[in-house]
Structures are given as structure tokens and as C-alpha cells.
Amino acid sequence: MRAEEYQRRRRLPRHLQRRPEPERPFSYEIRPAEQRDIEDIREIYNHYVTNSVVTFDERKWTHRQWKDKFLHLQKLDLPFLVAVAPTGQVLGYALVSPWSGKSSFRYTVENSIYLGQAATGKGLGTALLAALIAACEEKGLREIVAVISDTGAEGSLALHRRFGFEEVGRMGRVGFKFGRWLGTVYLQKSLTPPRRPGRLARLLRPSSGG
Template structure:
């Protein structure tokens, strides 16, 4: 693979982002969504993340978007403001090529620079070994499992929870 570029997403990336997510919705269990959102909905989701000052990144190679990742607040209540959840989706041709690792590593760096203290991974399907291994390789630890939390493709799916400290984590008070 030629040089991989990790950059902030732009509105022109939305067709590729929408297609990548749709493929993940209809063929995978990394998301529990059952119907893929259209491009307008994906634009609204992206705008919501960016409007909070959080990153939405894409991985690009030779002008083609191979994947994307973003962080959002784990919960909307103010006390959770230092705790983020990552989301990462790859084009099927980009899987197993190291794209996810580079993309997630950059997302973690940017979130740490923003002052986030914890990153959570809420991984759909306990059998999603690639996502679990990716997060573990980047320092996430298993923190829990939600048994039979979702029903997709005519079967019950567990959710794996993983967590990684960013910056000083809970070793120092947070500064507003």
C-alpha cells in the first residue's frame, strides 16, 4: 500500500463514509444498526460530532477513503465530558492491512490533546475478534460484557466493553 493519509474528514468524504457504513450495517455485527442511514443522516451525525469539537477522521490512500473513525461523548450528561467512545469502520478491502490501527491511534492522540481522560470501545459482537484485538493492541483493557444485548442476523449478540486511559486519566483532577 502506498502512503496512508489520516486526515480530518470533509463533506466530500460523505459518499464514501456512507457506503462504508452501509456495508458494515448489512454485512457485519460491529454495529447493531439494522438499516443503513442515508448520506443526509450521516452528514448530520458527522456535524454533531464536529460541533462538539471532537474529531471525525478518514484514512485515505491514493484518493480513496479506506475507513473512518470518530469519537463522541459516551453519554450526554456533563459529568461524562472527559469520557469518549470511539467508532471505527473500514472498507472491506482495507481490513487486515493495518489501516484500522493507524486510524485509531491518531484518533486517540487527538482526543488526548483535547483533554479527554478515558476512551471506551463498545464493540458489537463478542466474536468480533479483529476489533477486540485492534483495541487491545492499542492499550484497551476488557472491562465488561453485555450478554445478548442485540438481535441481528437471527441471533443474539453480546457487546464487549473495553477502556483505555488517556493522558493522566484519573490520576489528576480535571480542568474545565
């Protein structure tokens, strides 16, 4: 602050001096993802592609790639959730994908959670993972697998362990990014027994044909 500005503010009566605006409370709504959210989701994910090793992707995803993924998960009736600010901006997202295309794995999925940079450290990851687990249980899924980098993803490991994910294995030096070797940690959580099979189970059920 310049000296003359400081002196001018000192001469102002206290009730006329500008007070700093109070910080707005962090608020959001968690809902199913929609096509209008794709661009925000793409930007969130691509930040991690170019700046971290929490994803092993090295190339940014295009809008078309995310649209294809969205439509594929929608066809399988798998949960894809977003946390949205009152302004409509996506603050983070959580989804599950098929663990394998083989029909015997139809009740097992792999989860992914990513937060925008402005939404980290505020409990949003906890809220998204809780909502994702509940959505998976409603769909009749039985197992969730998390595959997490063994480097630079300590927060994600801690988050999953708080929700009862148990480490079931590790693979070392299976990825190479930013000039270094990376490994993966596998965690798994069992869900409550399904009340009914969801669309994913029906789509991947073995064919009765010969």
C-alpha cells in the same frame, strides 16, 4: 487460457511477452474528515450494517444522517478522522462520540473504527486508532470506551487490547440481528491528563444558571 493463445505466447520472444504489473504499494493519508468524505463513509458503514454484526444497526444510514452526525461532532470539537488514498477515496474512518449527554461525562467518549473492504489486513486499523488516541489526548479527553460485539469482531477486540484497552464488562444477549442474539464487550482506556479542556468540555459544562 485457450490453447491457441498459449501457443501464440510461447512463440513470442521473452522480451515481448506481457509481464504482470507489480502491485502498487498501499498508501494513504490520515486527516480530519470533511463533508466531501461523507458519501464514502456512508458506503463503508452501510456495508457492515447489511453484512455483519460488528454494528447492531439494521438499517442503512442515509447521507443526511451522516451529515448531521458530522456537523454534531464538529460542533463538539471531537476527532473524526479519515484515511484517504492518493485518488481521494476514503479507505476507512475513526471517530469518537459523547459517551453520554450528561455533563459529568464530558471527558469520556466512545470510539468507532471502520475500514473499507479493500483496506483490511494492511495495518490501517492500527494507524487510525493510534491517530485517534493522539487526537483525543490533544482535545483534553480522559477516557475512551469501546463497545464491541462479542461475536464476529475478534479483530477489533485484539486491536483495542494492543493499544491498552482493558475489558471492564460484558452484557449478554442485548442485541438481536440476523436471527441470533448478540452481546457486547466493554473496553476502556485512560488517556494522559489534559493540558486544557476542549470545546466539548466547555459546551457540556454545567450551566451557572439556577
